[in-house]
Amino acid sequence: MIDLKYLQNSFEEASKRLEKKGVKQESLEALKERFERLKEANRLYEETRAKQNQLSKLFGQYKRDGKDISELQAQVNELKAEVAKYQDEAREAEDNLHALAMGIPNFPDESVPFGESEDDNVEIRKVLEPREFDFRPKEHWELGEANGWIDFERGVKLAKSRFSLLKGQGARLQTALINYFLDKNIQAGFEEYAVPFMVNSKMLEGTGQLPKFEDDLFKVSDEDLWLIPTAEVPLTNIYHDEILGTDELPILMTAYSPCFRREAGSAGRDTRGIIRQHQFAKVEMVSIAHPDKSDEIFEKMVEQASNLLSELGLPHRLVELCSGDLGFSAARTIDLEVWLPGQGKYREISSVSNTRDFQARRAKIRFKDGKKNRLVHTLNGSALAVGRTIVAIMENYQNEDGTIEIPKVLKKYL
RNA sequence: AGAGAGGUGGCCGAGCGGUUGAAGGCGCACGCCUGGAACGCGUGUGUAGCGUAAGCUACCGAGGGUUCGAAUCCCUUCCUCUCUGCCA
Structure with missing residues (x-):
């Protein structure tokens, strides 16, 4: 969630920044108005409530002194109705504000290039x-089937379209990559976690998937549980509603998880192959950082992801996302795109984002800064998407006869 | 899943429906004491919102309700523990 005080105090600046992300001025004006209405409603409620509290306190005294309370009673009864009315109004104002505020995306950093779509992203x-x-290099689905690594049809039979299964050397490769990524991340100072693959809706609100992107998620019926779309959600929310000590920062975490996405808006894109599946494996990095240190950690995470690709011998490029392509929670994002010879294109394989205090405010993750509690900065990034790494290895390491070499660094994992 | 017990401040632990935001203890911080420490003594020690401030409001797992007034009574729900069942 954005800082509403900042919105109120520097409305021009704030709305200019969010305009870059495609947020209409009107919704920000509405937001500001609702914020002010809430403050006013709260003020009225608190004032009348204070009066009521004062009178109520007299009852004890009156009784002890044996005084008549009927007049007092009448007075309070009048106030009571007023308090209830103002309380309802305050609650309604709160709900209205919350409903709108939770749907407003994060501010892009000043340094983020302006643009409308991914075409305006800037290669670094x-x-x-x-x-x-x-x-002619083959595409990964040809290679995957020819080598018996990927079974598309039976994956669909088991679940539905956009599911597949790996077997034999293909499955081994996935396990090897997961272990390799985790090892390297641990060497870089990240601590490994094994997290729940389902979370409740509060956690998804904390990281920004809910309430706006419900359609992208799989929900467990009859339970307030959802399959995670990324390990970012459980990792970041480990410290949901907690206050950390300054000396605990930064917290660098990594975890393997399967990721589940309904990809509701992506019909027709990447229908062949395993580029876009409802379930895929990923090793994720998440950092909880002191606000002054988050830029530094951002660079570290980008470097980490890039190094993994380099060590695997996979050509890639770093792309700074433009304002219009930035995700909901992100203030800044660098995508890593790996070269796929079969497609003749660079395709996203990692995305590293600094959400600044946006998720921290939603998830109430704070740290003690002297006497004060301050919001932390949260960052996340893939290191790496495993399925797409398999694709990249297959396409980049293919021989003319369709066989596939294994990158040197993975040999000891296979 | 069934039966029972319980959820109070960083921790432990009190709390007849009315100055209880919450006794007491531990821990922690500061000060005194000391050559320095321990001990001892004193003071302080939750979070959030509004306000320049004094202060006000809210929070005793969560959400409702009863009441002039709820940590205390009622309902719902979540969680923890013990026993039984089931299970990797």
């Missing part, structure tokens, strides 16, 4: 030269 640099093929 390329890492490793794509290899020259002296034959």
Whole structure:
């Protein structure tokens, strides 16, 4: 959630910043108005409530002194109705504010380039030269089937479309990658966690998936439980509604998890292959940082993801997302796109974001700064999406006969 | 899943429906004491919102209700513990 006081005090600036992300001025005006209405409603409620409390306190005295309370009673009864009325109004104002505020995305950083769509994203640099093929490189689904690594049809039979299964060397490769990523992340100072793969709705509100993006999620029927779309959700919310000590920061976490996404808006995109599935494996990094240190940690996380790709020998590029392509919670995001020779394109394989205090405010994650409690900064990034890494390995390491080499660094994991 | 017990401040632990935001203890911080420490003594020690401030409001797992007034009574719900059942 954005800082409503900031919105109120610096409305021009705030709305200008959010305009870059496609937020209409009107909704911000409405938000500001609802914030002010809530404050007014609260003020009225608290004032009348204070009066009532004062009178109520007299009852004890009156009784002890044996005085008549009937007049007092009448007075309080009048106030009571008023208090109830103001309380209802305050609650309604609160609900209205919350409903709107939770749907407003985060401010992009000043440094984020302006743009409307992914076409306006800015390439920062390329890492490793794509290899020259002296034959037509195949796409991963051809290779996956030919090698018996991926079974698309039976995956669909077991669940539905956009599910698949890995077997044999394909499955081994996934396990190897997970272990490799976790090992490297641990070496870089991240601590490994094994987290629940389902969370309740409060946690999803904390990280920003709910209430706005319910359609992207799988929900467990009859329970307030949802399959996680990324380990970012449980990892970040580990400290939901907690106050950390300054000396505990930064907290660097990593976890493997399957990720479940309904991808409601993506019909027709990447229908072949395992680029876009309802379930995929990912190793995630999440950092809880002191506000002054989050930029530094952001760089570290980008470097970490890039290093993983480099060590696997996978050509990739770093792309700074423009304002219009930035996710709901992110203030800044760098995507890592891996080269896929079969497609002849760079495709997203990791996304590192700094959400600043946006998630922290929603999830109430604070730290003690001297006497004061302050919101932390939260960051997340993939290191890496495992399914897409398998795709990248297959396509980049393919031989003309369809066989696939294994990257050197993975040999000891297989 | 069934039966029972319970959820109070960083922790332990009190709390006849009326100055209880909450006794007492531990812990912690500061001060005194000391050559320095321990002990001892003194003071302080939750969070959030509104307000320049004094202060006001809210919070005793959560949500409702009864009442002039609820940590205390009632309902719902979640969680923990013990026993039984089931299970990797």
